[in-house]
Amino acid sequence: MKKILLLLFIFSIGKYFSQINITVTNPVAEQIMLGNYNPATYLPTTVLNFPDTIFKGINKRVSADTLKKYIIQLANFKNRNSGSDTVSPAKGIGAARRWVYSKFQEFSVANENRLIPSYLQFDLAVCNVPQHRDIFAVLPGMDTTDKSVIIVEGHIDSRCENLCDTSCMAQGxxxxxxxTALVIELARVMSKYAYNHTIIFIVTMGEEQGLYGAEAFADYVQQNAIPVKAVQNNDVIGGIICGQTSSPPSCPGLNVI
Incomplete structure (x- = not known):
């Protein structure tokens, strides 16, 4: 009986902290993820879809300088904690996610409006904030007979030692x-090409508090029976110099590499 009560308690706690009211803000992006679209609508004028062409193109076009610019811009938001400022145009998670969204819009315009940006909004109390948003962009695939999608992801939120400290310097x-910079750069570079599968470039929040943004998207995918072919997760893709590019608890001590 005790075991049954414990299981019921764990289940109820899990449900209590689950994301609810998960919605996609752009209905066009949602229909594409569901496979309800005409692929011809999103074909580029010049279709570049040979694997060798794509491979060489991505390797050539990914720019270290551009990645550095993105990283510097993200650091300039000072604190990207999941509970940080959502109103300021220059600081906090709100400014950061609007900037990412604007980059997706910019890449879409540069590629015949083929990249479709959106937010994934969900309700969950994280660091005293009741509602949160992931940022994503959908690149429609050429073949809707196989509706499975490929996900390229990375989390945007940062933190200091205190899990919900929104006033510290947390440039992350x-x-x-x-x-996050790599997800943005891959969206820029890969939008030039055509692929059989739909690709979703997503930047999630709430990772530092418990993978909440990624979980919200996973719940959405599961609830809508969207098949997933592959996921590429990008988390800490460079080296760490403690005290310069990272701070405790993500690194053990000053100047440790």
């Missing part, structure tokens, strides 16, 4: 401006 250069 390594953890995880690096991964």
């Amino acid at each position: 250069v390594e953890d995880n401006a690096t991964g």
Whole structure:
């Protein structure tokens, strides 16, 4: 009986802390993820879809200088804690996610409006904030007979030692401006090409408090029976110099590499 009560307690706690009211803010992006679209609508004028062409193109076009610019910009938001400022145009998680969204819009315009940006909004109390948003962009695939999607992801939130400290300097250069920058750069570079599968570039929040943004998207995918072919997660993709590019608890001590 005790075991049954314990299981019921664990289940109820899990449900209590689950994300609810998960919604996609752009209905076009949602329909594409569901496979309800005409692929011809999103074909580029010049279709570049040979694997060798794509491989060489991505390797050539990914720019270290551009990645550095993205990382610096993300660091300039000072504190990207999941509970940080959502109103300021220059600081906090709100400014950071709007900037990412604007980059996705910019890449879409540069590629015949083929990249479709959106937010994934969900309700969950994280660091005293009741509602949160992931940022993502959908690149429609050419073949809707196989509706499975490929996900390229990285989390945008940062933290100091205190889990919900929204006033500290938490630039999160390594953890995880690096991964976020790569997701953004891959969206820029890969949008030029055409792929059989739909690709979703997503930047999630709430990772530092418990993978909440990623879990919300996973719940959405499961609830809508969206098949997933592959996931590439980008978290801390460069080296760490403690005290310069990262701070405790993500590194053990000053100048430790």
